[in-house]
Amino acid sequence: xxxxxxxxxxxxxxxxxxxxxxxxxxxxxxxxxxxxxxxxxxxxxxxxxxxxxxxxxxxxxxxxxxxxxxxxxxxxxxxxxxxxxxxxxxxxxxxxxxxxxxxxxxxxxxxxxxxxxxxxxxxxxxxxxxxxxxxxxxxxxxxxxxxxxxxxxxxxxxxxxxxxxxxxxxxxxxxxxxxxxxxxxxxxxxxxxxxxxxxxxxxxxxxxxxxxxxxxxxxxxxxxxxxxxxxxxxxxxxxxxxxxxxxxxxxxxxxxxxxxxxxxxxxxxxxxxxxxxxxxxxxxxxxxxxxxxxxxxxxxxxxxxxxxxxxxxxxxxxxxxxxxxxx
Amino acid sequence: xxxxxxxxxxxxxxxxxxxxxxxxxxxxxxxxxxxxxxxxxxxxxxxxxxxxxxxxxxxxxxxxxxxxxxxxxxxxxxxxxxxxxxxxxxxxxxxxxxxxxxxxxxxxxxxxxxxxxxxxxxxxxxxxxxxxxxxxxxxxxxxxxxxxxxxxxxxxxxxxxxxxxxxxxxxxxxxxxxxxxxxxxxxxxxxxxxxxxxxxxxxxxxxxxxxxxxxxxxxxxxxxxxxxxxxxxxxxxxxxxxxxxxxxxxxxxxxxxxxxxxxxxxxxxxxxxxxxxxxxxxxxxxxxxxxxxxxxxxxxxxxxx
Numbered sequence: 001x002x003x004x005x006x007x008x009x010x011x012x013x014x015x016x017x018x019x020x021x022x023x024x025x026x027x028x029x030x031x032x033x034x035x036x037x038x039x040x041x042x043x044x045x046x047x048x049x050x051x052x053x054x055x056x057x058x059x060x061x062x063x064x065x066x067x068x069x070x071x072x073x074x075x076x077x078x079x080x081x082x083x084x085x086x087x088x089x090x091x092x093x094x095x096x097x098x099x100x101x102x103x104x105x106x107x108x109x110x111x112x113x114x115x116x117x118x119x120x121x122x123x124x125x126x127x128x129x130x131x132x133x134x135x136x137x138x139x140x141x142x143x144x145x146x147x148x149x150x151x152x153x154x155x156x157x158x159x160x161x162x163x164x165x166x167x168x169x170x171x172x173x174x175x176x177x178x179x180x181x182x183x184x185x186x187x188x189x190x191x192x193x194x195x196x197x198x199x200x201x202x203x204x205x206x207x208x209x210x211x212x213x214x215x216x217x218x219x220x221x222x223x224x225x226x227x228x229x230x231x232x233x234x235x236x237x238x239x240x241x242x243x244x245x246x247x248x249x250x251x252x253x254x255x256x257x258x259x260x261x262x263x264x265x266x267x268x269x270x271x272x273x274x275x276x277x278x279x280x281x282x283x284x285x286x287x288x289x290x291x292x293x294x295x296x297x298x299x300x301x302x303x304x305x306x307x308x309x310x311x312x313x314x315x316x317x318x319x320x321x322x323x324x325x326x327x
Numbered sequence: 328x329x330x331x332x333x334x335x336x337x338x339x340x341x342x343x344x345x346x347x348x349x350x351x352x353x354x355x356x357x358x359x360x361x362x363x364x365x366x367x368x369x370x371x372x373x374x375x376x377x378x379x380x381x382x383x384x385x386x387x388x389x390x391x392x393x394x395x396x397x398x399x400x401x402x403x404x405x406x407x408x409x410x411x412x413x414x415x416x417x418x419x420x421x422x423x424x425x426x427x428x429x430x431x432x433x434x435x436x437x438x439x440x441x442x443x444x445x446x447x448x449x450x451x452x453x454x455x456x457x458x459x460x461x462x463x464x465x466x467x468x469x470x471x472x473x474x475x476x477x478x479x480x481x482x483x484x485x486x487x488x489x490x491x492x493x494x495x496x497x498x499x500x501x502x503x504x505x506x507x508x509x510x511x512x513x514x515x516x517x518x519x520x521x522x523x524x525x526x527x528x529x530x531x532x533x534x535x536x537x538x539x540x541x542x543x544x545x546x547x548x549x550x551x552x553x554x555x556x557x558x559x560x561x562x563x564x565x566x567x568x569x570x571x572x573x574x575x576x577x578x579x580x581x582x583x584x585x586x587x588x589x590x591x592x593x594x595x596x597x598x599x600x601x602x603x604x605x606x607x608x609x610x611x612x613x614x615x616x617x618x619x620x621x622x623x624x625x626x627x628x629x630x631x632x
Binding site: 008009010011012014101102104105161259262263264265316317319321 | 385394397398403404405406408409411413418419420421422423424425426
């Protein structure tokens with residue numbers, strides 16, 4: 001053993017940081033989805049939104065109401081302030097804070113204060129008709145709060161093992177959420193995906209891009225002419241845009257590589273699984289994906305992502321005694 | 328103690344420069360050295376024994392102190408679920424695998440420390456820890472059973488303990504302490520309840536106390552009955568006139584009763600920290616200094632000669 005102080009991180013601490021980060025990413029994602037929906041509603045007739053709302057519920061893993069009927073107010077309520085829904089914004093922010101509280105001494109004071117501030121803000125919000133009318137302010141605040149937390153984290157916390165678990169949580173969650181959202185959108189495969197879309201359809205595709213914070217970045221790459229094929233290519237395979245699946249998987253992979261080096265467990269299962277997923281995305285062609293069915297493709301990504309998540313748990317957080325007697 | 332000093336340094340930096348106050352900042356380091364010196368007979372063999380602080384968790388009222396001490400010492404703050412015992416060796420669960428633990432500074436009570444040995448319903452402890460301790464593979468500080476020193480009746484025997492083990496007379500005299508299991512002492516106490524302080528042996532925090540001179544006839548009667556029913560449960564001492572120190576309260580200097588808690592670490596050597604916690608009874612005239620009853624505290628100085 002070298003003379004340097006060995007760095008040790010308790011599994012419980014790593015687990016809490018990972019989940020804190022996942023929950024916060026989920027809250028931010030949900031806030032963006034509803035925010036975009038709120039903006040789209042302004043341009044559409046009330047009937048046109050219903051399909052999208054069901055898609056939103058599906059993308060948020062909430063079971064749709066039995067009669068299949070849903071309106072904007074109910075949707076907003078379920079996804080934001082409904083504590084009985086574990087993936088509502090209020091539930092996610094509370095869970096993120098609870099996780100960070102358990103390992104309070106592992107993060108910087110600035111991080112704790114920022115997350116606590118967001119929590120207090122979300123928690124003091126009560127639903128009302130007036131609130132619903134102006135709820136976009138709330139969604140913006142949640143997104144900004146989460147962004148601020150990320151910035152504070154990056155600039156006040158050592159970029160050591162703990163920080164990598166935060167990165168890992170964020171991008172595992174993002175990979176899964178993006179894949180789910182894209183999957184829900186491509187269920188109805190457009191007739192000719194390489195043709196530009198118009199009118200009502202156009203709004204839906206703008207909505208998808210905006211839900212991934214990707215509209216401006218897409219326009220810079222492909223101009224404002226929206227073709228489903230290009231949207232899919234951009235959101236799945238672009239390597240530079242932070243809300244693309246490929247970018248997220250790259251980040252998962254590099255976080256796992258760093259953790260592998262720090263814990264001296266390089267050849268472990270999570271890194272191999274993430275590496276395979278990364279290779280899949282690096283070498284995929286969008287034509288082939290569209291030809292063989294984009295939903296099957298994103299399902300496979302989600303499945304591989306879930307496998308990596310399970311492996312992370314088994315290797316770093318919750319391993320058996322026999323497998324881990326090292327020193 | 329450390330927090331008091333930090334605040335006072337911030338408010339009156341010049342006092343420290345001019346008076347030559349002995350620093351107490353090395354307390355954490357001294358505590359760590361003391362804990363390391365406890366390394367068990369069958370230590371893991373690395374250079375430094377691995378020391379951890381075992382806390383009951385975020386819901387404990389002293390959790391802040393636990394995180395503070397762990398941070399100051401640079402050791403892991405663990406909960407029961409972070410530790411496990413395999414073949415009588417204690418490990419902690421880290422992301423790099425299981426790491427052997429040599430010394431546990433435990434802030435979990437005896438009763439809860441090992442559900443296999445003590446309370447079965449404890450989720451704060453580590454199953455099998457007592458066996459690991461018995462096998463000499465891990466050390467606990469304080470050792471299991473040291474809680475007996477919290478029994479106030481033990482205090483009465485301290486001079487006898489010193490004479491027996493050290494063969495010398497105590498340098499500091501004890502406060503006269505009456506054991507109520509002894510008939511003549513009990514009779515004396517029952518006749519002089521209005522002069523004495525009666526304390527329950529198992530209580531702390533200033534609870535379960537009768538302060539004779541400040542008591543009512545009913546309170547004395549209540550304690551008389553309790554003493555007669557369970558004499559082993561109580562001790563009595565003369566009412567001490569505690570020292571008083573000036574305190575700045577409500578905009579003026581006022582006198583309040585104080586007592587002193589020294590910090591003594593006993594590992595390879597005995598380390599006496601040149602400072603301590605002066606506890607203050609904030610209510611005028613009160614003799615109860617315990618923080619759980621609204622007592623305050625003061626920074627305590629030892630001046631360099």
